[in-house]
Amino acid sequence: MSGLLNNLVIVAVVVMVLVRQFQAQRVSADNKKWWLVPVVLTVMAVRDPGLLDPAHHSVSAALLAVGLLLGLAGGAAWAWTSRMWTDAEGAVWTKGGWATAGVWLGSMALRLGLYGIAALMGVHQGAPATMLSVAAMLLTRTGVTVWRAQSLGPTYRVPVAG
Incomplete structure (x- = not known):
């Protein structure tokens, strides 16, 4: 797949997720579609021959692993900063705020820093590495959000049956 198309997919996913993040959303553990975007991103990334730099295979794989760890950490921070x-x-709702925006900006800055480190080392990292990182971030955010939702009780008083 072309680099331009990969970049357009990444931008579209990030814009879609960011816009939705600042709107109240109902948290549902039985939502069957939560995994769809991360799986599509993962499949697109793994199919791309540019996922690992063939000239620097080991270093490229290590940088990819660091990118995945950054995605996991960003997803957890995103979920914890969402109200x-x-x-x-009794339905659970979530909405991102300024702290969530800060997590997104910080995650993007770390990702750009990782690209910079790779460039200084002469290692090519392209859109597929970013796709995997975003997929990890989305999966982690959903998992932590659902886990947090399970511990919430109603915010209103429930009369005692008597």
């Missing part, structure tokens, strides 16, 4: 609450029916 969560329950409504009158």
Whole structure:
């Protein structure tokens, strides 16, 4: 797949996720589509021959692993900075705020720093590495959010049955 198309996919996913992040969303453990975007990103990344730099295979793989760890950490931080609450029916909702925006900006800065380190070492990292990092971030965010949602009780008083 062309580098331009890969970059457009990454930008589209990030814009879609960011726009949705600042709108209240219902958290549902039985949502069957939560894994779709991360799987598509992963498949696109793994199919791309530019995932690892053939001239620097070991260093490229190490930088890819660091990128995945950054994605996992960013996803966990994203989930922990999102505000969560329950409504009158007991449904859990989440919405990102300024701290969440800071996590996104910090994650992007770290990703760019990783690209810079790779460039200084003469290692090529392309869009596929970013796709895997974003996929890890989305999967981690969803997992931590669902885990956090399970511990929330209703925010209203429940009368005692008597």
